Amino acid sequence: MKNSKNFNLFLMDGEVTGRIKCTLSNWTGIAYKIPRLYLDKCKDRQDLKQSGVYFLFSKNDSDEDEVYIGQAGIRKNGEGVLFRVNEHLKDSIYFSDVVMLTTQNNSFGPTEISYLENKFTNLAKETERYTVRNNNDPNPGNVTEEKESELEDFIEYSKMVLGVLGYKVFIPITKKETKVFDNKNNYDELILYLSRKIKRSNKLIKAKCKRTNEGFVVLKGSMIEQVDSNAIPKSIKELREKLRKNNEIVNGKIIKNYLFNSPSYASSFVLGMHTNGRTDWKTKDDITLKELEEKEIQ
Numbered sequence: 001m002k003n004s005k006n007f008n009l010f011l012m013d014g015e016v017t018g019r020i021k022c023t024l025s026n027w028t029g030i031a032y033k034i035p036r037l038y039l040d041k042c043k044d045r046q047d048l049k050q051s052g053v054y055f056l057f058s059k060n061d062s063d064e065d066e067v068y069i070g071q072a073g074i075r076k077n078g079e080g081v082l083f084r085v086n087e088h089l090k091d092s093i094y095f096s097d098v099v100m101l102t103t104q105n106n107s108f109g110p111t112e113i114s115y116l117e118n119k120f121t122n123l124a125k126e127t128e129r130y131t132v133r134n135n136n137d138p139n140p141g142n143v144t145e146e147k148e149s150e151l152e153d154f155i156e157y158s159k160m161v162l163g164v165l166g167y168k169v170f171i172p173i174t175k176k177e178t179k180v181f182d183n184k185n186n187y188d189e190l191i192l193y194l195s196r197k198i199k200r201s202n203k204l205i206k207a208k209c210k211r212t213n214e215g216f217v218v219l220k221g222s223m224i225e226q227v228d229s230n231a232i233p234k235s236i237k238e239l240r241e242k243l244r245k246n247n248e249i250v251n252g253k254i255i256k257n258y259l260f261n262s263p264s265y266a267s268s269f270v271l272g273m274h275t276n277g278r279t280d281w282k283t284k285d286d287i288t289l290k291e292l293e294e295k296e297i298q
Contacts, residue, residue, distance in 0.1 A: 005024065005160060006024070006025050007022060007023075007024050007160075007161070007164050008024065008025075009022055009164070010022075010023075013041075017035065018035065018038060019033065019034050019041065019042065020032070020033040022161050022164065022165060023104075024157060024160075024161065027154075028104055028105055028107065028154070029103055029154055029157060029158060029161070030101075031099060031100070031101050031161045032045075032048065032099065032100045033097060033098075033099050033166075034097065034098050034099075034100065035096070035097050036089075036095060036098070039082070039089070039098070042082055043082070045082070047102055047104070047106075048080065048081055048082035048100060049078060049079055049080040049082065049083075050074065050081065050102045050103070050106045050108065051071075051074055051080055051081065051102065051108040051110075051112070052071070052080065052081035052100055052101050052102035052103075052108060052113065053069065053070065053081070053100075053101050053113055053116045053120060054069070054072065054081055054084070054085050054099065054100045054101070055067055055068070055098065055099045055100075055120075055162070055167070056069075056070070056085070056088060056093060056095035056097075056098050056133075057098070057099070057130075057167060058093075058095045059096070060131065062242070064131060065129065065130045065131065065169075066130055066131045066132075066133055067130040067132060067133065067167075067169055068088075068093050068132075069120050069124060069132065069134055069138075070084065070088075070134075071113040071114065071116065071138070072084030072085075072113070073110050080102075081100050081102055082100065085098050085100065093133065099162060099167065101116075101158055101161075111141045111143055111147070112141075112143070112147070112151060114138065114140065114141035115140050115141050115148070115151055116155065117138040118137070118139065118141070119140070119151075120155070120158075121134050121137065121138055122137070123155075123159075123170050124169050127169065127170055127173075128173070128256060128257070129168055129169055129171070129173065158170075173212070173214075173217050173259050174210050174212060174217050174219070175212075189210055189211070189212060190210065190211045190283070191208055191209070191219075191283075191284070192209050192210070192211060192216075192263075192281040192282060192283060192289060193206070193208055193281070193282055193283070193284065194206065194207045194208075194209070194270055194280050194281055195207075196271060196280065198225045198227075198271065200225070200227045200272075201225060201226065203223075203225065205223045205225045205270060205271060206222070207219075207222035207224070207270040208221075208222055209266050209281060211263075215259055215261045215262065215266075216259070216261075216263050216265075216266040216277070216281075217257050217258065218254065218257065218260065218270060219257055220255060220256050221253050221254070222253060222254055222270060223252050223270070224240070224243075224252060224254055224269075224270055225270065225272045226244070226249065226252060226272070228240065228272045228273070229271075229272055229273030229274070231273055232268065232273050233268055233274065235265075236265060236268045236269050236272075239258075240269065240272060262277060263277025263280075263281050263289055264276055264277035264278070265277070266281070267280040277289065278290040278293070
């Protein structure tokens with residue numbers, strides 16, 4: 001059981017769509033979520049003239065989440081992370097919102113922000129929720145083991161702060177540990193199985209998914225029926241077409257995890273047709289998801 005956390009969110013403009021300042025008890029960091037159109041309102045904030053790291057959030061033409069991660073030190077003109085973010089207003093990296101991370105005691109130097117930029121970039125790539133727009137792998141710099149321990153603590157808090165502000169860029173789609181269901185306990189990270197012979201291709205399709213607190217994650221390595229039915233949800237059809245186009249299906253199997261809001265969308269993605277996921281997905285003991293959910297509410 002993880003310790004509870006108390007985050008302080010200050011709506012600087014009195015509205016949830018405006019600027020948000022986020023702090024946390026026993027954390028030296030400070031985070032600002034700023035909409036693009038509100039950047040000019042922050043020009044006199046002294047803590048944004050400090051060194052820090054920043055995240056530029058946007059959507060691509062396919063409505064997929066993207067992020068650019070950068071860092072900025074204090075310049076000779078006395079400007080810092082906000083000044084660097086404003087420079088991006090003139091280049092090709094369009095963004096709708098930015099989150100800037102700095103400290104309450106102005107303790108970041110060039111080594112610290114280089115280390116953080118490198119770690120945040122690689123963590124975002126590993127999580128695979130957002131497309132990372134950085135072209136190069138940032139230099140991690142050289143930090144002592146004492147400083148590395150301190151910065152890793154800062155990173156752990158920052159990951160939570162980004163999530164609280166609405167960006168799950170560092171939150172894995174599935175947890176590493178796998179939990180088992182029994183009649184006494186209900187667990188989110190439950191593995192479910194699907195197996196069905198498809199007439200269109202005459203293939204036996206087998207897939208696995210995890211039920212999580214966000215939805216249903218079809219797991220990497222699951223088989224995908226590659227011939228679409230005439231009856232298939234439009235969004236699922238478009239996703240399957242995209243995967244085929246981008247060669248993200250290899251030897252009939254997906255090469256990454258995919259999250260869906262419902263079990264039926266997860267099974268439709270696998271089978272290429274309208275389907276009832278509550279009866280298609282089953283536990284290892286051949287209990288359908290429908291039966292499982294009925295047991296859970298008893």
